[in-house]
Amino acid sequence: MMKMRTVEITVGALMIAGILSLLMLALQVSGLSNFFREEPGYKVKAEFSNIGSLKVRAKVSIGGVVVGRVTEIGLESDTFNAVVWMAIDPKRVNNLPIDTHASILTAGLLGDNYISLTPGFSETQFLKEGDIIPLGSTDSAVILEQLISKFLAGQASTNNKSDQPGGEHP
Amino acid sequence: MITMKRLQLLGRTGFSFMGDVGRATIILYHSLIGKPDWVNGFTRLVQQIYFVGVLSFVIIALSALFIGMVLGLQGYTILNKFGAEHALGQLIALSLVRELGPVVGALLFAGRAGSALTAEIGLMKTTEQLSSMEMMGVDPLRRIIAPRFWAGQISMPVLALIFNCVAILGGYMVGVEWLGVDNGAFWANMQSAVDFHADVVNGIIKSVVFGTVITWIAVFQGIDCQPTAEGIGRSTTKTVVYASLAVLGLDFFLTAVMFGDT
Incomplete structure (x- = not known):
């Protein structure tokens, strides 16, 4: 024993x-x-009108290279815009111009949403902790259903137009 | 005439099955109901958890590692076809936490610990240790069966939890470290898909049920075995077969109740 x-x-x-x-x-x-867990890096805020199915901890990339993560997603209370906080790793990139453009893209047809940053042209001012990328320089997520409904509506209106000359069905 | 004989055989099997269930319930009742002996009972419980749980740890952890790695590999090859390999974490975690963890853990547990329990108790009965205990005024049910039963019931959920964790780490190793799925997407998808209450807690409930059933079958087969060498062997086989079938059958019902309506 x-x-x-x-x-x-x-x-x-x-x-x-x-x-x-x-x-x-x-x-x-x-x-x-x-x-x-605290994501490393400086926090930058971006406003979008629609973030699709973007999730916390989604990638933030520049030209396909991951430079940070989404840390928090919220709603602006007065404008009802979606607000996304992202932590950008200063070891990867520390001199993003202030007029950087952010867009929400989808990885593949069924893939996850992620944020793609396109650096701007300012050479004197850089994004730092707490800066905001305003609604004007962001692209929202593309929602497939909206695209389809727009396309169908377009189809219907063109059909109607072509129907109108002889559109007298009893 | 042949039909009548068949019918009679079926009836006899039914009777003996009901008799077994009845005796198993009575044995369980007598071993568990009564004034608990906290001091000695706890020592015996710890000893049995060692034999039932700690000694099963290595086989559980090793199989979990390999099952997680295989899940990662297979899931990756299929998901990769649809360009959806970031959903790998979700696939691995959900299948493990809901099904594979409790079920495969319970099957291994039945093979490793259940058979050992039956053989041990059966040998005690064959060598008349149980009868001599009774002669000395010690209740063998309270002394032998109860600590083993509780030990099995405590060890099974703990082992299933360890199984889940090790297997998820195995899937992580293959999926993220080897095949290059994005680390953040792996965990983020997993966290958004796995719900603590609906998935993790239900998995734990499953493993508690399996632990109860396996140890119950094991101790009953041990105490009910024919007191011969052949009888011990037969009872041990019966334990593994019945326990595995019970686990798989119960799993279906538990799954239907827990996840059937979603």
Whole structure:
């Protein structure tokens, strides 16, 4: 028979492993809370009229290279615009011009939304902690349903126009 | 005549099955109901958790690692065809937390711990240790069955949780570190898809049910076995077969109740 001390120690270790697993499942896998992790980098805010299905922790990229993450998504209370906070890694890029353009794109046909930054032309002023990319220099997400309905509406109106000359159906 | 004989056989099987269920319930009742002996009971419980849980840890963790890696690899090849490999985290986590973790964990547990329990108790019965305990005025049900039952019931959920975590890490290793799925997308998709209450807690409930059923079958088969070498072997086989079937069958019903309406 094994020493009781060893038995108790291993059982205690098993219990701790179980509790740690539960914690990992709760925090890391089901995302019960995200406040332990702070994304590195300086925070920049961008306003969009529609963010589609952009999620927290989505990529922020410049020309396809990941430079940061989305940290927070909210709603501007007076203008009802979507506000996206992103953390940009200063080790990757530290001199983004102030007139940088942000657009929400989709990776592939079924893919996730991500933010693509297109650097502007200012050579003296750079984006820093807390700066805002205004609505004017952002592109919203393209929603497939809206595209389709626009296309169908266009079809219908052209049909109507062509119908109008002889459109007297009893 | 042949039909009548068949019918009679079916009836006899039914009777013996109901008798088994009845005896199993009575044994469980007698071993669990009564005044608990906190001091000695706890020591015995810890010892049994060691035998049932800690010794099953290695096989559970190793199989979990490989299952997670295979899930990552297979999921990646299929999702890659649709350009949707960022959904890999979601695929791995949901299938593990809901189904594979509790079920595969329980099957391994039945093979590793359930068979050992049956063989141990069966040998105690064959060598008349149980009868001598009774002669000395010690209740073998309270002394032998109860700590093993509780140990199985405590160990199974803990092992299933460890299984989930190790397997998700295995999938992470293959998917992110090896095949190059984006790290943030992997975890973000997983977190948005997995709900703590609906998925993780229901998985834990499943594993508690499986732990109960497996240890119940194991201790009953042990105490009900024929006191011969052959009888021990037969009971051990029965434990693994019945426990595995019970786990898979119950899993269907639990899944239907928990996730059927979504």
